[in-house]
Amino acid sequence: MINIPTTGRGRQGTQARGEDTRRRILEAALDLFAANGYEGASTRQIAEGAGVNLPAIQYYFGNKEGLYRAIIEDIVADTERHMSGVLPRVRAALDDPEATASELSELLCQTLEAFVTVVTSGPQVDSRRLIFARAEVEETPGLDRMHENGMQQIFNPCLALFARIYGKSEADPEMTMRTMALIGQVVIFCNNHKRPILKAVGLEGENVQLMKQIVREQTLAICRAATPEK
Amino acid sequence: MINIPTTGRGRQGTQARGEDTRRRILEAALDLFAANGYEGASTRQIAEGAGVNLPAIQYYFGNKEGLYRAIIEDIVADTERHMSGVLPRVRAALDDPEATASELSELLCQTLEAFVTVVTSGPQVDSRRLIFARAEVEETPGLDRMHENGMQQIFNPCLALFARIYGKSEADPEMTMRTMALIGQVVIFCNNHKRPILKAVGLEGENVQLMKQIVREQTLAICRAATPEK
DNA sequence: GAAAATATATATCGATTGACATAGTTTATC
DNA sequence: GATAAACTATGTCAATCGATATATATTTTC
Numbered sequence: 079m080i081n082i083p084t085t086g087r088g089r090q091g092t093q094a095r096g097e098d099t100r101r102r103i104l105e106a107a108l109d110l111f112a113a114n115g116y117e118g119a120s121t122r123q124i125a126e127g128a129g130v131n132l133p134a135i136q137y138y139f140g141n142k143e144g145l146y147r148a149i150i151e152d153i154v155a156d157t158e159r160h161m162s163g164v165l166p167r168v169r170a171a172l173d174d175p176e177a178t179a180s181e182l183s184e185l186l187c188q189t190l191e192a193f194v195t196v197v198t199s200g201p202q203v204d205s206r207r208l209i210f211a212r213a214e215v216e217e218t219p220g221l222d223r224m225h226e227n228g229m230q231q232i233f234n235p236c237l238a239l240f241a242r243i244y245g246k247s248e249a250d251p252e253m254t255m256r257t258m259a260l261i262g263q264v265v266i267f268c269n270n271h272k273r274p275i276l277k278a279v280g281l282e283g284e285n286v287q288l289m290k291q292i293v294r295e296q297t298l299a300i301c302r303a304a305t306p307e308k
Numbered sequence: 309m310i311n312i313p314t315t316g317r318g319r320q321g322t323q324a325r326g327e328d329t330r331r332r333i334l335e336a337a338l339d340l341f342a343a344n345g346y347e348g349a350s351t352r353q354i355a356e357g358a359g360v361n362l363p364a365i366q367y368y369f370g371n372k373e374g375l376y377r378a379i380i381e382d383i384v385a386d387t388e389r390h391m392s393g394v395l396p397r398v399r400a401a402l403d404d405p406e407a408t409a410s411e412l413s414e415l416l417c418q419t420l421e422a423f424v425t426v427v428t429s430g431p432q433v434d435s436r437r438l439i440f441a442r443a444e445v446e447e448t449p450g451l452d453r454m455h456e457n458g459m460q461q462i463f464n465p466c467l468a469l470f471a472r473i474y475g476k477s478e479a480d481p482e483m484t485m486r487t488m489a490l491i492g493q494v495v496i497f498c499n500n501h502k503r504p505i506l507k508a509v510g511l512e513g514e515n516v517q518l519m520k521q522i523v524r525e526q527t528l529a530i531c532r533a534a535t536p537e538k
Numbered sequence: 539g540a541a542a543a544t545a546t547a548t549a550t551c552g553a554t555t556g557a558c559a560t561a562g563t564t565t566a567t568c
Numbered sequence: 569g570a571t572a573a574a575c576t577a578t579g580t581c582a583a584t585c586g587a588t589a590t591a592t593a594t595t596t597t598c
Binding site for chain 1: 343344345347348438441442444445446447455456459463481482484485486488489490491492493494495496497498499500502503504505508509515518519522523525526528529530532533
């Protein structure tokens with residue numbers, strides 16, 4: 079009999095054990111996808127890391143791709159949760175024609191700080207950060223979902239704020255490139271922590287605060303250069 | 309008889325045909341490693357792309373890893389060539405206790421501009437840029453060579469200049485993080501050009517000039533914020 | 539406690555991978 | 569033009585991949 083590729087969620091009160099297995103698979107898969115990439119991480123490795131047998135992956139996620147998509151969906155939900163504090167205020171400010179440059183700059187800083195929070199908090203941060211970095215280069219089935227979400231939650235808000243501060247159109251490719259450079263300040267920290275650069279600093283505790291401060295200071299400096307009349 | 313895993317170089321005047329085959333393999337491999345990653349690119353794909361048969365790879369490069377290392381070596385040599393114009397002047401300025409903040413800032417801009425040149429010029433730029441981005445996440449045998457070179461040619465010079473401008477120690481983790489953020493402005497443009505962001509702008513012709521200008525302006529703004537007494 | 543649904547384990551499939559043994563072809567040197 | 573070196577082509581190897589068929593164990597429902 080063919081099993082329905084169920085998501086595994088929504089089983090209320092019946093079997094809590096399966097939910098646990100599902101979560102263990104997700105955790106092991108996140109670490110291995112982050113460390114070895116989508117093609118590099120084998121389903122056998124993942125099953126072994128989760129302490130389950132091979133067909134459990136098919137049972138819970140249909141196939142390898144379904145497992146990967148489930149992970150991406152978790153990250154997307156996490157991102158939306160962390161950004162939900164700032165984005166409404168950003169939208170309000172963008173709708174307000176009276177918003178000042180310093181107000182907009184402050185919101186830009188807060189948006190970037192929220193992005194820093196996304197990549198530095200929660201369980202398995204190091205692995206989640208690597209998935210972010212891998213999304214820049216890999217071409218895995220589920221990544222377009224993550225790109226779409228990143229554009230909506232992070233890039234577009236920053237672009238809109240930055241364009242208003244610069245007094246230019248959002249459609250101007252120059253503003254797209256300027257915004258990319260701005261966000262690049264944060265994305266660079268998503269690289270492999272085994273790299274010589276990040277091995278030296280580490281992204282825990284007080285260094286996260288320092289990182290937010292640096293992003294804020296450098297962003298404000300850039301915004302200040304954009305509005306010389308003030 | 310077992311063939312010596314020769315590098316293929318140095319054959320002077322004898323057989324020029326093999327040199328051509330070797331180059332074709334390198335070109336096809338660069339594109340495929342960039343597009344699919346080290347594990348994702350199969351030797352059969354590479355051989356087919358180069359118009360040669362499978363054992364030719366072993367003949368010229370020993371094995372898959374040797375082929376990859378040869379590509380990295382090409383990129384490293386290219387990087388050194390592009391950076392050789394600025395780095396001596398950077399070293400001279402760092403040795404000069406009288407160097408002013410504006411001189412150091414100007415050299416920092418030129419170093420970053422040279423880095424932009426590295427990732428935007430030469431043949432197969434798109435693929436080479438992707439290798440740079442992949443170096444941030446992948447763990448392929450030859451990449452430590454590239455990391456080492458990147459530290460030496462790009463990161464450390466920027467760190468030294470930036471620390472002097474800030475009046476802080478190079479060993480200060482804050483300066484490491486600030487320098488990372490600075491370089492992140494450029495690295496972000498190395499991502500997959502099929503991504504929605506870069507698909508919109510494109511990194512050819514006048515956009516390269518615009519990119520250099522943006523990096524310069526934003527870097528100067530950050531440096532200016534570091535030296536408020538001026 | 540019997541039946542049904544849920545969950546886990548064993549064994550194996552075809553396809554693809556990197557590598558290689560072997561043989562044939564071309565080119566330069568003497 | 570014979571000999572050796574440089575180069576290219578054919579066929580095959582064990583290992584690993586994702587996926588699945590099948591059987592067993594556990595838990596819930598009635």
